[in-house]
Amino acid sequence: MIEQILAATIRQATPLLIVALGEIISERAGVINIGLEGIMILGAFVGWIGSFYIQSASVGLAPWMGILLGALSGMTLAGLFAILILGLKADQVVTGTGINLLAFGVVEVLYRRIFGATGKALKVAIFQPIHLPLLSKIPLIGPILFQHNLLVYAAFIAVPLVYFYLFHTHHGLAIQACGEYPKSADTVGINVGRLQAKCVLFGGFMAGIAGGYLSLADVPYFSTEMTAGRGFIALSIVIFGKWHPVKACGAALLFGLGSALPDRLQAIPDLGFIPYQFFLMLPYVLTLLVLAGFVGRASPPAALALPYRRE
Amino acid sequence: MQSQLLRIFIILVTLTFLLAGSSLQNVHAAKAKRIGLIYDTGGRGDLSFCDASYAGARKAVDQWQLELKEITPGQSTDIEFALRQLARLKYDLIIGVGFLFQEPMSRVAAEFPDARFAIVDVEAKGQNIASLIFKAHEGTYLVGAIAALKTESNKIGFIGGMNIPLLHSFEAGYRAGAKAVNPDVEVFASYAGVTPQAFSDPAKGKELALAQYNRGADVILAAAGATSLGILEAAKEKQKYIIWVDANGNHLAPGLVLTSIIKGVELSVYQMIQSVVEGDFAGGTKVYGLKEGGAEYIVDENNRELLSEEILARVEALKKQIIDGEIVVPSERE
Secondary structure, three states, rough: HHHHHHHHHHHHHHHHHHHHHHHHHHHHHOOOOEEEEEEEEHHHHHHHHHHHHHHHOOOOOOOHHHHHHHHHHHHHHHHHHHHHHHHHOOOHHHHHHHHHHHHHHHHHHHHHHHOOOOOOOOOOHHHHHEOOOOOOOOOOOOHHHHHHHHHHHHHHHHHHHHHHHHOOOOOHHHHHHHHHHHHHHOOOOHHHHHHHHHHHHHHHHHHEEEHHHHHHHOOOOOOOOOOOOOOHHHHHHHHOOOOOHHHHHHHHHHHHHHHHHHHOOOHHHHHHHOOOOHHHHHHHHHHHHHHHOOOOOOOOOOOOOOOOOOO | HHHHHHHHHHHHHHHHHHHOOOOOOOOOOOOEEEEEEOOOOOOOOOHHHHHHHHHHHHHHHHHHHOOOEEOOOOOOOOOOOHHHHHOOOOOOOEEEEEEHHHHHHHHHHHHHOOOOEEEEEEOOOOOOOEEEEOOHHHHHHHHHHHHHHHHOOOEEEEEEEEOHHHHHHHHHHHHHHHHHOOOOEEEEEEEEEEOHHOOOHHHHHHHHHHHHHOOOOOEEEEEOOHHHHHHHHHHHHHOOOEEEOOOOHHHOOOOOEEEEEOOHHHHHHHHHHEEEEEOOOOEEEEEEOOOOOOOOEOOOOOOHHOOOOOOOOOHHHHHHHHHHEEEEEEEOOO
């Protein structure tokens, strides 16, 4: 029971973590991207459709090509976002909302045009769980940690990498400078706009992968609203994790648990006296508490969401 | 320059919405009777109401050489507009699929007393509206019995989409049917959520199903729209049984889909159009229970081997008792 809950926690935390890692980089550079939800659905759709058409040529290659296409589509949409907010200095929050609306509209139209009226559940080739040799045999820990698909392992390996990059490399520090005090970053010769654009593209890339995870790793199907708010939850994970990759990983796991636990508890009739909606609510309450300053202080990068103009 | 580009962006976004929204085109007058079919915002491809309504309409349209106009509203606010538009164009019958039509249809029907309307799956007020209602719980009663006869662990599951009374009636029928043939059976029930999103989250469906299968359930009734696709995936992973709802899903995983329970949506829409063709349309509520062909479990080449003669005989006996009124299936949970 416990190992099932924890394994499900990891499965459900993974897409959240992937998006959050990208968004941390982006927000550390001073750009908040509200459009993650839309980028995810585009990634899910493009990834799925990619795998759908490629699987006839190669079943083994299909999910890989799919996830790559999904990531690239996410990056493309993030590129549009970057042009609007960095090139044209449009408001980041409003533009991000526009990106969401745009992505859901485009995906809906394309899905209906291509598949809508077929009335069939179309399946695609997806990533299969890989049981790591030896490790997956360890009692308790094996089934929890080492019986997942490749994207799960990749997401958790990315956590220390992003941490190291952000805090211990020249680039990472330059990114932070852009988000804290772009003017001084500029004076030491950092091209603020270009660096921010790269970070936004990275965020879009990651959100595209996370979308692809939903349609290429969780289930082999696509539905036009399948992101189900995960892009927004990732935004709150970034805040909850205080813009720190390792803490955000913890936050993603907490949200994953907040989702996995009620799924299981509902199947236990004896626990019917606790409405499961209570558990559904918990992660959001925690986020609100963090935002309100009750659970530690969350201080965002000083120049977050402020467009930088050279004088 | 900057504001101009921003303006272009806004226009693009708006255009996308319009494209996604309803489109009325090619409305040309013809001698043949014209049938308007307006879908729920989900539209065709839902493997459920919309597809079934279309199938019924298609059959009637082909049979009597009618003209069919399909509309998929982009958002619920477009529904009233679509209804009014077709009424103004004097369509002979305007069918709305789903509970979203309830209020808009009553309003529009009052404005156009000469027009004829039909609404699927919910009752709407108006003397020129025919409401097609289904006793889905009578159908789930039968598959509940099948599940309880088939289970080896004595544990079966139910997964609904959004936590709403309509699905509670599914659950109530399922439970009652299971208990009727196997009083010791334990029934797990889960719902995917409390918003309409609960019908379109396959990842959630898979997790809920894995939870129930891991708790020992070996049959799950999946009544959760697109979320059911995730339940199907879990069934394949665990090699356990699943029961499909609203469309024939037996082919989705032969050997694992125990049966499918379909509502008589297709039949009801067909009969509705028939009444217009034959000139005896009447408003009011038409209830489709087992007796009227409003629910049916499907046995075909994909699942015949899963259901033994004894099980089928037992279920047919129950069906007869329901039709004869000897059994009254509860539509509410205890």
